[in-house]
Amino acid sequence: MDEQSVFIAGAAGEGIQTIGDVVARAFLAHGYPVFAVQEYESRIRGGNSTHRLRIASAPANAPRRDADVLLALNPEARNHYAVDLRAGGTLVASEAVDEQTIVVPFHDLAVEHGGSGLYANAVAAGALAAVLGLPIEIVVRTLAAAVARHGDAAVAGNTSAAKAGFEVARATLGGRAPKPLPKRENVYAFLSAHDVIPLAAAAAGCRFMSAYPMSPSTGILTAFARDPELGVFVEQAEDEIAAIEMALGASAAGARAMTATSGGGFALMVESISLAGMIETPIVVVLGQRPGPATGLPTRTAQEDLLFAIHAGHGETARLVFAPADPQDAIEKTVRAFDLADRYQIPAIVLSDQFLADSRFSLPALSLPSEIPDAHLADPNTIDGEYRRYALTEDGVSPRLYLGQAEALVYLDSDEHTEEGHITEDVRVVRPSMVEKRLEKGRRLRGEVAPPSRNRDEDAETILLGWGSTKGAIDEAVARLRGKGRRVGALHFTELWPLPEIAWRDDVDYWTIEGNATGQLARLLASDGGLRIEGRIGRYDGLPLDAATIVEALA
Amino acid sequence: MTTTQDYRSSIENQWCPGCPNYGILTALERALVALGRAPHEVCLVSGIGQAAKLPHYLRCHAWNGLHGRAIPAAIGIHVANPALTTIVTSGDGDLYGEGGNHLLHAFRRNPDITVIVHDNRIYALTKGQASPTTPRGEPTRLQFDGVEIDPAQMLATAVVHGCTFVARGFAGDLEGLSTLLARAIAHRGLSFVDVIQPCITWGKHPLAWYRERVVPVPTDHDATDRNAALSLALDSPDRFPVGVLYETAEKPVFAESYRVRVGDGPLARLPRIGRAAIQARLAAFVVNKD
Ligand SMILES: Cc1ncc(C[n+]2csc(CCOP(=O)(O)OP(=O)(O)O)c2C)c(N)n1
Ligand code: SF4
Ligand SMILES: [Mg+2]
Numbered sequence: 001m002d003e004q005s006v007f008i009a010g011a012a013g014e015g016i017q018t019i020g021d022v023v024a025r026a027f028l029a030h031g032y033p034v035f036a037v038q039e040y041e042s043r044i045r046g047g048n049s050t051h052r053l054r055i056a057s058a059p060a061n062a063p064r065r066d067a068d069v070l071l072a073l074n075p076e077a078r079n080h081y082a083v084d085l086r087a088g089g090t091l092v093a094s095e096a097v098d099e100q101t102i103v104v105p106f107h108d109l110a111v112e113h114g115g116s117g118l119y120a121n122a123v124a125a126g127a128l129a130a131v132l133g134l135p136i137e138i139v140v141r142t143l144a145a146a147v148a149r150h151g152d153a154a155v156a157g158n159t160s161a162a163k164a165g166f167e168v169a170r171a172t173l174g175g176r177a178p179k180p181l182p183k184r185e186n187v188y189a190f191l192s193a194h195d196v197i198p199l200a201a202a203a204a205g206c207r208f209m210s211a212y213p214m215s216p217s218t219g220i221l222t223a224f225a226r227d228p229e230l231g232v233f234v235e236q237a238e239d240e241i242a243a244i245e246m247a248l249g250a251s252a253a254g255a256r257a258m259t260a261t262s263g264g265g266f267a268l269m270v271e272s273i274s275l276a277g278m279i280e281t282p283i284v285v286v287l288g289q290r291p292g293p294a295t296g297l298p299t300r301t302a303q304e305d306l307l308f309a310i311h312a313g314h315g316e317t318a319r320l321v322f323a324p325a326d327p328q329d330a331i332e333k334t335v336r337a338f339d340l341a342d343r344y345q346i347p348a349i350v351l352s353d354q355f356l357a358d359s360r361f362s363l364p365a366l367s368l369p370s371e372i373p374d375a376h377l378a379d380p381n382t383i384d385g386e387y388r389r390y391a392l393t394e395d396g397v398s399p400r401l402y403l404g405q406a407e408a409l410v411y412l413d414s415d416e417h418t419e420e421g422h423i424t425e426d427v428r429v430v431r432p433s434m435v436e437k438r439l440e441k442g443r444r445l446r447g448e449v450a451p452p453s454r455n456r457d458e459d460a461e462t463i464l465l466g467w468g469s470t471k472g473a474i475d476e477a478v479a480r481l482r483g484k485g486r487r488v489g490a491l492h493f494t495e496l497w498p499l500p501e502i503a504w505r506d507d508v509d510y511w512t513i514e515g516n517a518t519g520q521l522a523r524l525l526a527s528d529g530g531l532r533i534e535g536r537i538g539r540y541d542g543l544p545l546d547a548a549t550i551v552e553a554l555a
Numbered sequence: 556m557t558t559t560q561d562y563r564s565s566i567e568n569q570w571c572p573g574c575p576n577y578g579i580l581t582a583l584e585r586a587l588v589a590l591g592r593a594p595h596e597v598c599l600v601s602g603i604g605q606a607a608k609l610p611h612y613l614r615c616h617a618w619n620g621l622h623g624r625a626i627p628a629a630i631g632i633h634v635a636n637p638a639l640t641t642i643v644t645s646g647d648g649d650l651y652g653e654g655g656n657h658l659l660h661a662f663r664r665n666p667d668i669t670v671i672v673h674d675n676r677i678y679a680l681t682k683g684q685a686s687p688t689t690p691r692g693e694p695t696r697l698q699f700d701g702v703e704i705d706p707a708q709m710l711a712t713a714v715v716h717g718c719t720f721v722a723r724g725f726a727g728d729l730e731g732l733s734t735l736l737a738r739a740i741a742h743r744g745l746s747f748v749d750v751i752q753p754c755i756t757w758g759k760h761p762l763a764w765y766r767e768r769v770v771p772v773p774t775d776h777d778a779t780d781r782n783a784a785l786s787l788a789l790d791s792p793d794r795f796p797v798g799v800l801y802e803t804a805e806k807p808v809f810a811e812s813y814r815v816r817v818g819d820g821p822l823a824r825l826p827r828i829g830r831a832a833i834q835a836r837l838a839a840f841v842v843n844k845d
Contacts, residue, residue: 028842191840203833207822208635210627227836231828233634233813238660242627245620245657249600249631252618253639254823257631275621331837366837368830375823402823403616403632404639407595411611413619414603422566422611423619 001032001181003056004132005064008124009081010073013045015121018146019071020051022125024190024360026134026142031184033059033362037355039543042215042298048080055132059188061326061361062472065546069131071124073106092127092169102131102172109164119161126165133178136166189363193330193356193469196366197286198223200334201258202230203368205375206284208250208257210235210243215298216357217260217288240265244272244285252281252412254402256338256375260286263305264295270312273347277317277438279412280390280398282341282348284334289353289515291542300542301354303468303515307524309349310497316435318442320348320449321497323468327361329494335369340448343376344441345400351496353515355544356469380406388419392433396440446498452491456482460489462534462554463505466513467493467521469544474513476547481554488554493521499528509534511554515545557593559584566611575726575752575762576605579673580612582729583644586736587615590640598639600629602654604646604680606673606752623653630666634810636821640740641668648678651687651707658709661745662716666809669739669746672709673726675754683757690792693759710749710788714781714801719744721784721801725769726752727762731797738799744808751795765795772798779803 006023010016017038024034032055040049052067054060070085071092072078078093085091092102104127110119122143129139140159147154170177197220201209209232211221224234233250237243240261247257261269266287276283287309291302309321320340324330333350341348378399387408391398398419403410411421416431418424424431453471455478457463466474471492481488493500504510510533512522517540525531537553539545562584570576587597597615601607603622610617616639620628625643633641643650650658650672661670676693678684683696687707694701713721720742724732732750739746751769753762773796777783784801817825 025842187841187843189837189840190842195840196837199833199836202828203830205827207825207827208631210631228816229828229832231817231825233810233822235634237627238656241624242657242660245624245627246631246634248620249618249628249633250635250822251631252628253598253632253635254821255631255635257635271621272624275624279618279620366840368833368837372830377823402636402821403598403618404595404636404821405823407593409595409614409616411617411619413611413617414621415619421617423569423608 001057001133003054003060004069005067006053006055006069006071006128006132007067007081007084008051008053008071009077010049011046011077012040012043012049014073016049016051016073018121019124019128020053022139022142022146023128024053026129026139027055028188028190028362029142030134030138030181031186032057032181033186033188034190035059035061035362036360037063037544038358040299048077050081059362059364060476062476063359063544063546065548069128071128073124090131092131102127102169104165104168106165109168110161113164114157114161116157119157122158122161123165126162127169130166130169130173130177133181135180136163189366190360191327192358192360193324193327193352194219194288195223196327196331197334198230200331200368201284201338202232204335204338204372205256206232206258206338207255208233208247209259210237210246211259211261212237212240212243212265214262214265216290216354217262217286219357220260220286240268241272244269244283248272248276248281248283251283252279252403254405256342258284258286260288262288262290263292263308266305266308266312271314273319274313274315274317275414276347277313277315277319278414280345280438281412282345284337284341284348284350286350286352288357289351291540297542299354301515301544302540302542303353303470303520305351306467306496306520309351310524317438318344318346318445319497320346320445321351322348322495323351323493324356325468325471325492325494328363328366330356331366332369333494335372339373340445344397344445346441351468353469376400377402377405380408383408386420389421390417390419390434390437392419392437395444396437442498446501449495449498449500451500451502452493455490455492457489457491459487460508461487462509462511464488464490464511464513464550465493465521465525466490467496470513470515473545473547473550477550480547480551499524502529504531512536513545513550514538516540557588557591559588561594562587562614564612564614568612569608570605571756573755576609576673578726578729578732579671579750579752580609582732582736583671584613585733586740589733589737590740592640596638596640598632598641600625600632600641600643601645602649604649604678606644606646607649609644623649624657625649626654626657626661626670629668630661630664630809633666633668635823637667637814637819638821642740643668643670645673646679647672647674647676647688648686651709655687655707659712659716662713662718662747664809665717665719665744665806667743670748671736672749673752674749675752675758677754677757679754679757696757708789710800711785713747714784714788717806718747718801719803719806720746720799721788722746722748722799723795723797724748724750725765725795725797726750727766728769728797735798742802743804744806768793769795769797772796772800
């Protein structure tokens with residue numbers, strides 16, 4: 001099939017989520033992968049929002065900025081998104097704009113055929129099936145499964161409404177109606193990165209989650225609460241400071257622990273990030289980025305907190321910063337974050353963003369890492385004499401006992417401390433050796449982090465450098481530019497701190513591609529990686545980076 | 556058998572000689588011994604301040620964390636390892652000022668921990684600024700013409716918010732305080748003890764001034780009566796009823812329902828969820844073929 005970019009536009013609460021969901025699932029059930037992004041305002045009712053589906057023969061897990069099909073549930077949404085409909089694209093709406101409009105009176109058809117205006121969403125889904133060549137039976141079955149819990153009447157109403165939408169749209173399309181798409185055997189998992197983070201965390205042994213609700217990370221907290229069998233203790237804290245402090249306390253008492261927030265909440269956690277470094281207590285923090293400063297655009301996306309995550313916290317201490325590229329990567333990074341945070345007794349920050357939280361990818365398979373290491377705790381039987389929580393060792397990592405693990409007493413101290421964990425002002429010997437101890441862990445950690453992934457960089461003259469959630473868009477841009485004969489490749493970072501060691505070439509132009517205005521990766525690579533950047537592309541309007549924007553910028 | 560000797564720490568004490576903090580330290584040590592708790596069964600949690608140094612002076616597990624953040628850390632510790640007797644011991648600035656929000660919500664949560672506030676009505680470590688409990692009008696090293704806002708009424712706040720054990724102690728009464736602390740620690744649920752601890756360096760009044768104004772809670776006081784507790788908590792600014800103001804067992808303890816599900820013991824020892832269970836959840840995201 002030809003790829004289809006479908007924008008379902010409407011007001012918050014009008015049903016674009018349901019319509020997109022049904023159409024996406026119907027395509028997936030028919031064997032076609034779908035990439036779904038939600039773009040919405042920070043409100044419960046009204047405004048303009050879209051559910052954007054990208055349907056293709058092979059997974060195309062990156063956003064498109066233009067639509068082949070625009071289905072508008074109301075005139076305001078139609079006007080607002082008309083500019084995004086590509087020339088020659090199809091508009092589906094309740095009323096005609098020109099002769100080309102596929103007019104489908106969503107509400108009236110719902111009343112007429114389903115018996116209630118409530119079924120307008122089913123009419124819209126049926127109409128989209130006609131426009132996209134999806135057999136109506138499959139939409140009907142998907143709808144029926146979705147509404148089965150509301151009873152037979154709901155199933156019947158939805159079915160009639162969907163069929164009516166389908167018939168009306170098909171009649172209007174006439175000769176333009178596409179041939180029905182053949183069924184394919186392909187099967188995909190359809191999910192977001194934030195769907196898997198709680199599962200990966202539980203698999204990694206997470207036992208304690210405390211957080212304060214904040215978009216786009218609230219779903220992670222909710223997922224733990226909804227699935228008690230994961231065995232994770234869940235608490236909605238009074239603020240983000242309490243959230244991270246509770247998690248740190250639990251961690252010090254032996255539970256693998258995490259929290260999740262966005263930039264504003266992370267800002268409140270900063271003192272405790274520093275504390276985690278000082279008391280050498282593992283913690284995993286998911287930082288779901290959204291555009292700032294301050295409250296910014298609460299429901300939109302950005303990559304503005306890279307340098308913040310790397311530098312957050314007073315004083316100097318080791319930490320880990322990861323930025324997964326997609327749901328499968330989010331599984332791996334989450335498990336690794338728990339393991340390395342524990343092994344090195346440090347904070348680990350997993351940077352995601354609204355795009356990763358709210359976009360659903362189609363992936364052929366999902367897997368857990370083949371090995372998930374156990375907790376890294378000391379054996380109390382090997383400790384003789386007084387236990388030294390901060391014993392100086394070659395790699396800076398002291399054997400760790402948790403509070404109450406054994407008779408050996410554990411002292412954790414946010415003051416500069418002795419090896420035993422007691423306050424000290426010994427600035428001659430103890431202080432320098434403790435600073436060195438904590439930093440040595442960071443040096444060792446540098447040997448753990450993965451280098452950036454490579455995409456056709458061998459013969460490239462231009463190399464695009466990206467990080468985190470933009471991988472799909474950048475890879476697509478590389479493919480398109482190669483198609484135009486440009487020797488372009490990419491290096492993509494998902495483990496950003498400590499910065500992996502890279503041998504930069506002097507025969508290529510390096511460009512950074514990021515979801516921010518100031519080029520944070522560019523600055524990081526220039527200051528800590530010694531790299532000269534040829535140019536940088538930033539998107540900072542709150543929408544995710546897409547291939548067309550990158551290709552255009554490089555033209 | 557545990558003796559006070561087991562709790563003796565060799566760490567040099569940094570408090571001023573004669574500071575009533577020593578009274579709290581000794582009373583706490585006696586209370587723990589009286590309850591038969593061994594040092595490795597106890598975890599002290601503090602923030603930052605003069606009072607917050609206490610955990611270094613007692614041999615047991617300890618978390619000396621950030622200014623104001625003892626309560627959430629203690630809650631995390633207690634949830635993860637409920638076998639520990641978890642006791643917060645910190646200053647009025649730390650627990651009522653910087654960390655006031657946490658205390659308020661701890662009253663609501665009712666975790667099975669004890670909170671001992673060294674209430675010296677001053678920021679001692681930072682050399683004499685007002686604390687949330689400094690009385691209005693009292694001059695300090697910062698509020699030179701006297702504090703211009705009302706003091707916080709944390710005992711009353713505790714009663715109002717359903718704290719299940721609310722008491723006032725006096726650091727100048729070793730006997731009374733150790734008995735009171737033992738009761739507080741033994742109570743199941745949040746025990747909140749505000750201890751009058753006059754700072755002899757920055758405080759306005761000497762210990763003797765307080766001694767004259769401390770009165771025992773009336774023998775006929777019904778500690779299960781919230782209104783009676785409230786009026787004792789709000790007594791006059793110059794009279795301090797000491798003892799248990801409020802106590803109830805009628806409230807679930809924080810994390811109880813979770814423990815019913817997962818069982819007892821440190822979370823570190825509970826088996827983690829199996830690989831297969833996670834894989835099944837991941838598989839549920841696969842959209843089945845029609
Ligand atoms: C975030 C933060 N802010 C301020 C301080 C400085 N500070 C340390 S102790 C303290 C007040 C202590 O008062 P209190 O808790 O009453 O303890 P006291 O010294 O009176 O026993 C302050 C403001 C700090 N350590 N951390
Ligand atoms: S400054 Fe005050 S509170 Fe601190 S040790 Fe001295 S007397 Fe005690
Ligand atoms: Mg004080």
